[in-house]
Amino acid sequence: MQLDNLSHLGVFASVARHGSFRKAAAELALSASAVSYAVRTLEDRLGVGLFNRTTRSVALTEAGKHLLERLQPALGGVNLALEEMNMFRASPAGTLRINSSRDAAVMVIGPLIRRYLDAYPDITLDVVSDDSLVDIVDRGFDLGIRYEEHVPEDMIAVPVWGSQRFVVVGSPEYFARYGKPQHPDDLARHNCVRYRFPRGNVYKWELGKGDIKLELDVPGRLSVGDSELATRAALDGVVLAFLPEFRLREHIAAGRLALAMEDWCPPSTGLMMYYPRQRRMSSALRAFIDMARMPQES
Structure with missing residues (x-):
């Protein structure tokens, strides 16, 4: 497969995951017009429409759903292969996407930003903090940080902050x-x-x-x-x-x-970092987890 086809498929998967050209553009650090062009080019090459677009929504067509279903394992393999190349690097690289509650952003992420980015100059950190409970896998995040009672049972959870009141x-x-x-x-x-x-x-x-x-x-x-x-x-x-x-x-x-x-007003549960059990941990994620729990272990 030609390299530009592969990149267009990655853009398509991002739009499908977010249900939004704008959000996909933000994730991929591209302009909205570049994302739209990539999807339109892919549709022209395949000869089928992949999305139904309105002014308010973006939804997969039946052809788009079929392509995404067949594509996800292959893209996962490509991403894993690229991530494994970090083993040959002197330090971790890539983008780490974190979704957290606002409290977690203040308590955990904020104090670490400078130290983490200074320690790993080849890592880009993308943080979304809000109090809505989101599916971090569906939304394309590598890590979530929430109070313990809000962590899904199928995730690997790591304590990051003790009980709060x-x-x-x-x-x-x-x-x-x-x-x-x-x-x-x-x-x-x-x-x-x-x-x-x-x-x-x-x-x-x-x-x-x-x-x-x-x-x-x-x-x-x-x-x-x-x-x-x-x-x-x-x-x-x-x-x-x-x-x-x-x-x-x-x-x-x-x-x-x-x-x-x-x-x-008794103490409540503490904050936990969590990530998918089935997904290989990236070097950027491992570096953040190790740094975030250092104060707990010192």
Whole structure:
């Protein structure tokens, strides 16, 4: 097969995986027009349409589905062969794509970026941080980082950060006006920030004491999808917030926020790095995992 045919097939597989020319272009570091040209050229050579395109969606045709099904094992073999060439290099190379929660991006990835990129100048790091739960294999990511309870069972998981505690906080101004809750039942009389996931479902505050475990759909006039907004609203005396303690330490130490119901805020699970069990670990991925868990093992 000619080399340009092979590259066009790789572009086709990326568009099919993302269901988007724009996202495929971002993954491949190409322009959207270059991706469109590659797919159109491939379709012209095959004499069939591979995608049904509208202004809002991109979907595989039956011919496209058949080609992708037959193509994936072959492309996997090519990628594996290319990755094995790293064994002959002095240092790892390639692109590492990570999908993480926002908390994980702050706690794990952010502090490592400079050290990782300085140590491995031939690696490109592509990080997407959001709180929606995605299939990292389907979306073309090499690694995911999430709280332990959100890691799929068929993945290999590596601890990266110990247990965290979510805490109930409010400003001194808020507590002076509305009082400080002492028991989960008291939250029914308070204005609590509601955290909405990207898919629309609302997070329930997870409180517990001893053998008692509660998941509360708290009342509140403010719903947000970002913990920074929740923190800002709590600092402004508008709401009670339920957030990871590590995000709030400076505000608590400075007296801008105060804890409430500490005895109902037990530690939660820790953060885990995870990757597909069946996939050979790339040198870039191995280097990141080794570096990320170094502080845990020192």
